Every structure is written in structure tokens, then in C-alpha cells.
Amino acid sequence: MELELQRSILYHENGNLEEAEKGYLELIKENPEDGKLNFLLGTLYLQGGRPDVSSVFLGKSVSKNPSNTKAINNLGLAYQSMGRYDDAIKLFKAAIKVDKNYLSAYNNLAICCQLTGDYQNAVEILLTALSINQNDSETNYNLGTVLHKNGEFEEAIKYYKKAVELNSKSAEAYYNIALIKIDNKEFESAETFLKKSYEIQPNNFDILFNLGFVNEQLKNYTSAENFYNAAYKLNPSSSELNFNLGNIFKENKNWKRA
Known part of the structure; x- marks a missing residue:
């Protein structure tokens, strides 16, 4: 056996x-x-x-x-x-x-609380987990997501940044920072974090779409078109993407494709 x-x-x-x-x-x-x-x-x-x-x-x-x-x-x-x-x-x-130091259980408990809308408990659970190990990337990332969804954007960024400091391959943390920057119309900063995320996950539709979007806002229309086209290859049926591409083709005087 x-x-x-x-x-x-x-x-x-x-x-x-x-x-x-x-x-x-x-x-x-x-x-x-x-x-x-x-x-x-x-x-x-x-x-x-x-x-x-x-x-x-x-x-x-x-x-x-x-x-x-x-x-x-x-x-x-x-x-x-x-x-x-x-x-x-x-x-x-x-x-x-059974094991008061079992971080996975704390993280999963917090995620479950978040799914039920109990954000306060989720935050408290993750802070307890960080008191056990403040250098756990997953816990810092999860606390960032809970705070992010609860509208506490500056605090969320703090924990996302800690997560990528501990794990430079956390594409999700870079991406989520970028989303907050986009909401604040800080497009240059958003592009910086999206590019870091893109380096890790170059074939991620959401990353490519948002790189197209921020470049469009920055009037970098050629770059925007390139990123939108890359996103299109992954999901050609996205109505929002097709609408944005149409706008870009017009800006680039690409009338045949618009």
C-alpha cells in the first residue's frame, strides 16, 4: 500500500x-x-x-x-x-x-466573514493573524482587500504595499492598488502599478484592459490601442472593450476599424 x-x-x-x-x-x-x-x-x-x-x-x-x-x-x-x-x-x-497560530484558518475565516458582509470581524481576525506573524504576505493582502471593499482606500493601499514588499510576485496586490488609483483619477500612478502587475501576468484580460484605459485617459492613444488589442485577443466579446476600442480607433484616425 x-x-x-x-x-x-x-x-x-x-x-x-x-x-x-x-x-x-x-x-x-x-x-x-x-x-x-x-x-x-x-x-x-x-x-x-x-x-x-x-x-x-x-x-x-x-x-x-x-x-x-x-x-x-x-x-x-x-x-x-x-x-x-x-x-x-x-x-x-x-x-x-486546535492551533492558535494556524494562519490559513484565520485568513479563511476572515474571507468567509467578508463574504457574509461582516467586514468588522474580518478586519479584527486579520489583525489578530498579523499579531502572530506581521510578515505574512497573504494576510496583509487579505486585510487590504477587506479594507478596500469597505471603502478604506488609504489603509488598503498600506497593506497591499506590505504584501508586495513581502511577495514581489503578488500581481493581485499591484492590480488592486492600481484600481484605487484609477478611482482617484491618479492615472500615471495607476499605470505604474498596472505595469508591475502586467510583468507578472502578461495575459490577464483585466490588467490589459485597464492598461488600455489609463493610457486612454493619459491620451497615449497608440499605447491604449495596443493594450486594448491584446485584451481583445483574450475576450473579443467584451462590450465595454469594444466600445473603448471604437473610441481609440477614432482618436488614432483608424476609421476603417472604428
Whole structure:
């Protein structure tokens, strides 16, 4: 069993979920109550976008080992994906009760609170997480998003900047700073942060669209057209993009395309 299990885990770690699933299912036929197998299979289904199936296996894993914080946390994520927010919140709190330093559970609990509109609790939870480890990029980013959605833009920028200081590959943090700058009509600053995000994710429609938009506002029409065209290749059906492209073609005297 051990050799087959290690082979399946290797498939799983390398992203070959189909082969990993086959291996886990064969093994669990003979060991249906095995907590580790149920955890691995439940986690695989969670990663594969099947939270309902995932919750069955993770639930069994938690029942076999109530102190397995990863299983508790992942079961919470499965319930969260299913819209069962109250159940998810209970599980994230249970994981924290087992391990008061388990940052993933704090972050997931805060996200779940945010999804239910409980911004104040989300902020308090993330501040508690930062008191455990102030240098966790994910926690800083998540606090930025909560503050951002609550309209506290300057505070949000502070935590987004801390997130990218800790993780320079956080395209989302750069992008979200840019969105705040766009809302404030600080287009040159927005372009700077969008370009940082673009360097990390050059094929992201939203980044390309907004690079087109800020260049349009800055009257850099050739650059705007180039970014809009790149975005068009990714999503040619976007009505907003097509409208903006039409305006740019007119500015660039490209009458045939306008």
C-alpha cells in the first residue's frame, strides 16, 4: 500500500489529479476508514472544484482525526465553496482552537466573514493573524482587500504595499492598488502599478484592459490601442472593450476599424 500511496501523492503534488484520483480510489476501496486517504482524496476533489464530493471525504477524515487542522480547514473551504458559510465559519474557528497560530484558518475565516458582509470581524481576525506573524504576505493582502471593499482606500493601499514588499510576485496586490488609483483619477500612478502587475501576468484580460484605459485617459492613444488589442485577443466579446476600442480607433484616425 505504501508504494502505491507515495506514487499517488507524487501525481497529486505534480498536478496530475486524474492519476492521483485513480490511485487514491483504488487504495480507499481496501481502507475506507483511513483518515489520511480520506483527507488526500477530499483535498484533491476540493482542488478539482468538486466541494460537495470533497466534503464527504474530508468529513470522514475529520471524524477520524479531530485534531487534523488541515482537514478541518479544507472542510471549511469546501463548505464555503458550497455557500454554507455558517458551517465554514465554525470549522475555521475549530481549526484555530486546535492551533492558535494556524494562519490559513484565520485568513479563511476572515474571507468567509467578508463574504457574509461582516467586514468588522474580518478586519479584527486579520489583525489578530498579523499579531502572530506581521510578515505574512497573504494576510496583509487579505486585510487590504477587506479594507478596500469597505471603502478604506488609504489603509488598503498600506497593506497591499506590505504584501508586495513581502511577495514581489503578488500581481493581485499591484492590480488592486492600481484600481484605487484609477478611482482617484491618479492615472500615471495607476499605470505604474498596472505595469508591475502586467510583468507578472502578461495575459490577464483585466490588467490589459485597464492598461488600455489609463493610457486612454493619459491620451497615449497608440499605447491604449495596443493594450486594448491584446485584451481583445483574450475576450473579443467584451462590450465595454469594444466600445473603448471604437473610441481609440477614432482618436488614432483608424476609421476603417472604428
